[in-house]
Amino acid sequence: MGRVKPGPSSDKGYNMTLVTFFQQLLNGVSLGSLYSLLAIGYTLVYGILGLINFAHSDVFMLGTYFTFFVIGIFVLPWWLSVVIAMGLCALVGMTIERVAYRPLRSAPRISALITAVGVSFFIQNLGLVTVGARPKGFPRPELMENVYSLFGIRIQGVVVWVPIISGVILLFLLYIIYRTKTGMAMRAVAKDMEATRLMGVNVDRIILYTFALGSAIAAAGGAMWAARYPQINPLMGIFPGWKAFTAAVVGGIGNVVGAMIGGMIIGIAEIMIPAAFPGLTGYRDAFVFAILIGFLLIKPSGILGEAQKEKV
Amino acid sequence: MERKNTTRRDMILTGMLLVLLMIGVALANRYLSSYLVRVLNTACIYVVAAVGYNLINGITGQFSLGPNGFMAIGGYTVAILMLPLAEKEAVYFIYPLMWPFNSFSFPPSMFVVALFAGGVMAALAALVIGIPTLRLRGDYLAIATFGFGEIIFIIANNWISLTNGALGIKGIPQYTNLWWTAGLAFATVYFVKSLVNSSYGRAMKAIRENEVAAAAMGVDLLRNKLLAFVLSGFLAGVAGGLFVTLISTVSPTLFTFAMTFNLLIIIVLGGLGSITGATITAVIFAFLQEILREVEAPMTIGPWHLPGIPGMRMVVFSALLVALMIFYRRGLFGRWEISWQQVISWLKRERIQHE
Amino acid sequence: MNNASNTLLSLQGLTMVFGGLVAVNDFNLDLHDGDLVGLIGPNGAGKTTVFNMISGQYIPTKGKVIFDGQEVQRLMPNVITGLGIARTFQNIRLFGNLSVLDNIMVSFHGKLKASFIAAMIGTPGYLSTERDLREEAYSLLEAVELSDVAYEDAQSLPYGKQRRLEIARALATHPKLLLLDEPAAGMNPYETLHLMRFIQRIRKDFNVTILLIEHDMKVVMGICERVLVMDFGIQIADGTPDKIRNDPKVIEAYLGVDE
Numbered sequence: 004m005g006r007v008k009p010g011p012s013s014d015k016g017y018n019m020t021l022v023t024f025f026q027q028l029l030n031g032v033s034l035g036s037l038y039s040l041l042a043i044g045y046t047l048v049y050g051i052l053g054l055i056n057f058a059h060s061d062v063f064m065l066g067t068y069f070t071f072f073v074i075g076i077f078v079l080p081w082w083l084s085v086v087i088a089m090g091l092c093a094l095v096g097m098t099i100e101r102v103a104y105r106p107l108r109s110a111p112r113i114s115a116l117i118t119a120v121g122v123s124f125f126i127q128n129l130g131l132v133t134v135g136a137r138p139k140g141f142p143r144p145e146l147m148e149n150v151y152s153l154f155g156i157r158i159q160g161v162v163v164w165v166p167i168i169s170g171v172i173l174l175f176l177l178y179i180i181y182r183t184k185t186g187m188a189m190r191a192v193a194k195d196m197e198a199t200r201l202m203g204v205n206v207d208r209i210i211l212y213t214f215a216l217g218s219a220i221a222a223a224g225g226a227m228w229a230a231r232y233p234q235i236n237p238l239m240g241i242f243p244g245w246k247a248f249t250a251a252v253v254g255g256i257g258n259v260v261g262a263m264i265g266g267m268i269i270g271i272a273e274i275m276i277p278a279a280f281p282g283l284t285g286y287r288d289a290f291v292f293a294i295l296i297g298f299l300l301i302k303p304s305g306i307l308g309e310a311q312k313e314k315v
Numbered sequence: 316m317e318r319k320n321t322t323r324r325d326m327i328l329t330g331m332l333l334v335l336l337m338i339g340v341a342l343a344n345r346y347l348s349s350y351l352v353r354v355l356n357t358a359c360i361y362v363v364a365a366v367g368y369n370l371i372n373g374i375t376g377q378f379s380l381g382p383n384g385f386m387a388i389g390g391y392t393v394a395i396l397m398l399p400l401a402e403k404e405a406v407y408f409i410y411p412l413m414w415p416f417n418s419f420s421f422p423p424s425m426f427v428v429a430l431f432a433g434g435v436m437a438a439l440a441a442l443v444i445g446i447p448t449l450r451l452r453g454d455y456l457a458i459a460t461f462g463f464g465e466i467i468f469i470i471a472n473n474w475i476s477l478t479n480g481a482l483g484i485k486g487i488p489q490y491t492n493l494w495w496t497a498g499l500a501f502a503t504v505y506f507v508k509s510l511v512n513s514s515y516g517r518a519m520k521a522i523r524e525n526e527v528a529a530a531a532m533g534v535d536l537l538r539n540k541l542l543a544f545v546l547s548g549f550l551a552g553v554a555g556g557l558f559v560t561l562i563s564t565v566s567p568t569l570f571t572f573a574m575t576f577n578l579l580i581i582i583v584l585g586g587l588g589s590i591t592g593a594t595i596t597a598v599i600f601a602f603l604q605e606i607l608r609e610v611e612a613p614m615t616i617g618p619w620h621l622p623g624i625p626g627m628r629m630v631v632f633s634a635l636l637v638a639l640m641i642f643y644r645r646g647l648f649g650r651w652e653i654s655w656q657q658v659i660s661w662l663k664r665e666r667i668q669h670e
Numbered sequence: 671m672n673n674a675s676n677t678l679l680s681l682q683g684l685t686m687v688f689g690g691l692v693a694v695n696d697f698n699l700d701l702h703d704g705d706l707v708g709l710i711g712p713n714g715a716g717k718t719t720v721f722n723m724i725s726g727q728y729i730p731t732k733g734k735v736i737f738d739g740q741e742v743q744r745l746m747p748n749v750i751t752g753l754g755i756a757r758t759f760q761n762i763r764l765f766g767n768l769s770v771l772d773n774i775m776v777s778f779h780g781k782l783k784a785s786f787i788a789a790m791i792g793t794p795g796y797l798s799t800e801r802d803l804r805e806e807a808y809s810l811l812e813a814v815e816l817s818d819v820a821y822e823d824a825q826s827l828p829y830g831k832q833r834r835l836e837i838a839r840a841l842a843t844h845p846k847l848l849l850l851d852e853p854a855a856g857m858n859p860y861e862t863l864h865l866m867r868f869i870q871r872i873r874k875d876f877n878v879t880i881l882l883i884e885h886d887m888k889v890v891m892g893i894c895e896r897v898l899v900m901d902f903g904i905q906i907a908d909g910t911p912d913k914i915r916n917d918p919k920v921i922e923a924y925l926g927v928d929e
Contacts, residue, residue: 055454106641114640116378116457117583121636124576128629136626241572245462252458285473292462299447299455309689322797506790513789513800514779517768521776524765531725531759533751533780533843542786650767 022156027278028271033162033231035270036169040224041247042254042262043176044096044217050193050257051213053112057119058099059221060244061126064237066092066222067229068134071141081144085226089219096218097211105207130237138236141229165227172223173263179216180259189213193257242288246273249295255308264306269294325655329505336501340493352493353561358601359496360557363503365581365597366590367550372579373588374511375543376523377449381441381460382551382578384467387570388440389433389552390559391471394484396421396429397560402486406479413476426490430499430556437552441545449540452526456544464572471567483566484559491561499557500594503550508590508652510546519543523588573629577604580632583639586646591653596646607631676703678879679724679755679847684733686719686903693719695903697733701847706873706880708894708911710887712923716903717883718760721849724881725757726750738846752780756845758836760852760883766825770816770835773824774807777842807842813875814838814868830861834868841876848878854886862886866893891915899923 041063048056069088073079079087103122107115149160180186188209191199200206228243229235250269254261269291277284298305343352364382371379395412400420403412411417421429444463448455471478478484510516518539521529530536559565581600585592607628639646679701686694694716701707709717722728724735726747735743742750756777765773788796811817814834819827824835833853840848853869854862866889873880884890890897891911899907899914901923907914914920 053453055457103637103641110640110644111376112454113372113376113378113587114644116454117579118637118640120380120576120579121633121640125630125633125637128626128633131626132624132630242465245458245465248458249462252455286469289466289469292459292466295459295462296444296447299451299459303451303455509792510786510790513786513792513796514775514782514784514803515786515789517772517776518779520768520772521765521779524767525763527727527747528759528763528765529776530747531727531751531757531763532777532839533748534776535746535748535780 031271031274035267039266042250046262057123060240064240066225092222093215096214138234141233255305261307359500361597362500364554367547383574384464385437385551386555389555392433393556433556434549434552438549441548586648592648708890711900754846756840757849764824
C-alpha cells in the first residue's frame with residue numbers, strides 16, 4: 004500500500020542467519036499461540052451467535068489488569084493471580100452476554116454488532132477514566148525472565164513458556180469441546196440453536212458457558228501477553244483483538260482448530276515478515292490486513308471453514 | 316398530473332429552504348461569536364459524514380466501521396493539495412514532501428477541486444475494501460473496515476515523505492467557513508435523500524431487509540452495496556477535507572476510532588436509516604459534545620468540589636449507545652422521514668384546527 | 671397440456687450434495703411454455719433445493735439448468751431473475767419495513783436504465799421514469815387486489831395477503847417461469863380456494879409457466895396438469911394427477927402423510 008524510504012538498516016535484512024531465523028520463528032510461534040487463545044473466544048461466539056464480539060479484546064485487557072492488581076494487592080504468586088483473573092473475566096464475559104447481548108438475540112444483526120462496539124468502547128473508556136491512560140509496568144514472572152539455551156540458540160523464557168502454557172490450555176479446551184457433554188451441547192447450539200432447544204438443552208446456559216470459557220481463556224492470554232509486552236494500558240486489547248479475529252477468519256470462522264491455526268499464521272507472519280524486511284517494520288500491522296483481504300478474496304471460508312450457505 | 320405539480324412544488328420549497336439557509340449563514344457569520352460559528356461548522360461537517368455513514372449502515376444495513384479512515388484520507392488529500400509551497404518546505408523538514416506534491420499547490424479558488432479529490436480518494440479506498448468484503452454474506456465489512464482505520468493510521472505515521480509522519484501537517488489555510496460547511500451539508504442531505512427515494516434507494520433497503528429475496532427479485536447485491544459504501548466513503552472524505560481546513564491541521568491521531576464512534580452514536584440516536592434523524596442528531600451531537608466538555612471540567616457546586624473526570628464523556632456515550640440498542644432501538648426518529656407534504660399538512664392542520 | 675410447444679426449462683441430471691448428504695440426486699425435468707406443474711414429496715425430499723438450484727441460490731454439484739436454451743446454473747440469482755425466472759419463498763421473505771408498493775417496485779430495479787447520478791440529482795427524466803414505475807406497480811397491485819394496502823408496510827399485512835404480495839412481487843420481474851414454494855402453507859380452506867383461483871388467473875393474465883411446490887394435495891390435484899413426486903432427493907413418479915394418485919410408490923412415500 005505505502006512505499007517507505009529505505010531505512011538505514013534495510014540492507015542487513017536479507018542476511019538472516021539460521022540462528023536468528025529459528026529465534027524469530029519461535030518468537031512467532033509464541034506470539035501466534037497468544038493470538039490463538041484470543042481467537043478461540045471470537046470463533047466460539049461467532050459460531051453460536053453469528054456475532055463479532057468486539058468486547059472480547061477488552062476482556063483480554065481486563066485479564067491483564069486483574070492479574071496486575073491481584074499480584075499487587077494480595078501478593079499472590081503469578082500463576083494463582085492468573086487463575087483468579089480468569090475467573091473474574093469469565094464473570095465479566097457472562098455479564099456482558101446476559102446484560103447486553105441476550106436482549107438483542109432476535110434483533111437485526113446490525114443492532115447486535117453496534118451493541119458489541121458500544122460495550123467494547125464502554126470498557127475501554129471506563130478503563131481510561133478509572134486507571135488512566137498511562138501504561139503500567141507489569142511485573143514479569145521469573146519463569147518468563149529466564150534465558151534458555153538450545154543447540155546454541157539463546158531463547159527467552161517467554162518464548163518457551165508461552166507456547167507451552169497456551170498448548171496445555173488449548174488441549175484442555177479441545178477436551179471440553181469434543182469430549183464433554185457441555186462441549187457437545189455447545190457444538191449442537193452452533194449447528195442449530197432451535198433444534199437444540201427442542202431437544203431440551205438449556206441454550207441460554209450453554210451460551211453463557213461459552214462466553215465464560217472464551218473470556219477465561221482470553222484472560223490467560225492477556226496475562227501472558229503482559230509477560231511478553233510488560234506495558235499495560237486500557238486500550239491494549241484493540242489490536243491484538245482485531246488480529247485475533249482476523250486469525251479466526253483465516254482459520255475458518257466458527258472452527259476452533261481453525262482459530263488455532265489462524266492464530267499461528269498471523270503470529271508467525273507478524274514476526275517473520277518484518278524480520279526479513281526491516282524497512283517495513285513500521286507497517287507490521289498492515290501485513291495482517293493484507294492477509295485478511297487476501298483470504299477474503301481467495302478463500303473467504305478460511306482454511307478449515309465450510310462454505311457458508313443460508314437456508315432459503 | 317397531480318404528482319407532477321407536487322414535484323414542482325417540492326422543488327420550489329426546497330429552493331426556498333436553501334435561501335433561508337443562506338440568510339441564516341449570513342446572519343450567523345455576522346452576529347454569532349466565533350466559538351458558536353465553529354460549533355456550527357463542526358455540526359455541518361458531522362451532517363455530511365453522518366448522512367453518508369447512514370447510507371451504508373442504516374439504509375443498506377451493512378455494518379461499516381470505516382468513516383474515520385475515509386475522513387483521514389480526505390483530510391490528508393486536501394491538506395497536501397492546499398498547503399502553500401512555502402509552508403510545504405517548512406512543514407516537511409525531516410523528509411521533503413515527495414514529488415509531485417512538492418512542486419505545486421492549489422490556489423484558494425481550487426478548494427472545491429481539492430475537496431472533490433479528497434472525496435474521490437476516499438471513495439477509491441472504499442472500492443478497494445468493498446469489492447472483497449461486500450460480495451460475501453456476513454460481517455466481513457465490519458472487521459475489514461475496523462482494521463482499515465488502523466492501517467490508515469499506520470500509513471500516516473510511516474509514509475513520512477507524504478504525510479510528514481507523527482508530526483502531522485500544520486498551517487493548512489483555513490478555507491472552510493460556514494458557507495462551505497452548511498452548503499455541503501445541504502447538498503449532501505438533498506442528494507442522499509433523492510437517491511434513497513429512488514429505485515437505487517429501494518434496492519438498498521431491500522438488501523437491508525432481506526438479501527436473499529432482494530437478489531431473487533433481480534437486485535445486484537454487490538453493485539448496490541458498493542454504490543452505498545463508495546458514496547458513503549466519498550462523503551466521509553469530503554467531511555475530512557472540510558475538517559482539516561477548519562482546524563488547519565491534520566495528524567495521524569486526528570481521525571481515530573472515536574470519530575467513527577461519534578458518527579455511530581449520531582445515526583443510532585437519530586434512528587438507523589433515517590436521513591432526517593441523522594441530520595438533526597448530528598447538529599444536536601455537536602452541541603451536546605460542547606456541553607459535556609464543560610461537565611468534564613472540575614466544578615464546584617455549593618460546598619462540594621468535584622474534580623474533573625476527563626474521558627467521562629465517552630463512557631456516557633458508549634453506555635448510551637448500548638442502552639439505546641437494548642431499550643430504544645428505533646432511536647429518536649425511527650425510519651421516519653420529513654417531507655414537504657407532511658410539513659404542509661401539518662401547517663394546514665394548525666390553521667384549520669379540524670380533523 | 672401442450673407438449674408441442676417450446677421447452678422452456680430443462681433440468682438435466684441435477685445433483686446437490688451438502689457435505690456428505692445427497693439432497694438431490696440426478697433430477698431431470700422438462701417444462702414447456704404454459705405448463706402448470708406440481709412438485710410434491712415428503713418434507714426433506716429436496717424440493718426446495720431444486721428451486722434453489724433453478725433460481726441460482728445454490729450452484730448444483732452436478733447437472734445443468736437450461737432455461738430458454740441457455741445454461742444458467744452458474745449465474746447469479748439476480749441475473750437469472752433478469753432472464754425470466756422468478757420465485758417465492760416457503761418462509762415468506764418480504765421487505766417487511768417497506769411499503770407494499772415499494773416491495774413491488776424493488777422488482778423493477780434490475781431492469782432500470784437510469785444511472786444513480788440521475789437518481790441522485792432527481793433529473794426530470796429520472797422523475798418521470800419513477801412516476802411510470804409507480805404507476806406500473808400500482809396497476810399490478812390492482813390486478814392482484816392489493817391496491818387498498820399499497821402504502822402500508824408489508825409486515826403489517828395479514829398472512830394471506832403477504833403470500834399474495836410475494837407472488838405479485840415475483841410477477842413484477844416479468845418472468846416467463848414462476849416458481850411457487852408452498853404458496854398455500856398456513857392458509858385456511860377458504861384462503862386456499864382463493865389462492866387456487868388466483869394462480870390459475872395469473873397464469874392466464876401474465877402468460878407464465880408455473881412450477882409449484884405444495885403439500886396441500888387439494889391444490890396440486892386441483893390445478894396442476896402434471897405432477898412430479900420426489901422422495902429422498904430422487905424423482906419417484908411423474909404423470910397426471912390421476913396417475914400419481916394411484917401410483918403405489920407414491921402411496922408408499924406418503925404412508926401416513928397422505929391427506
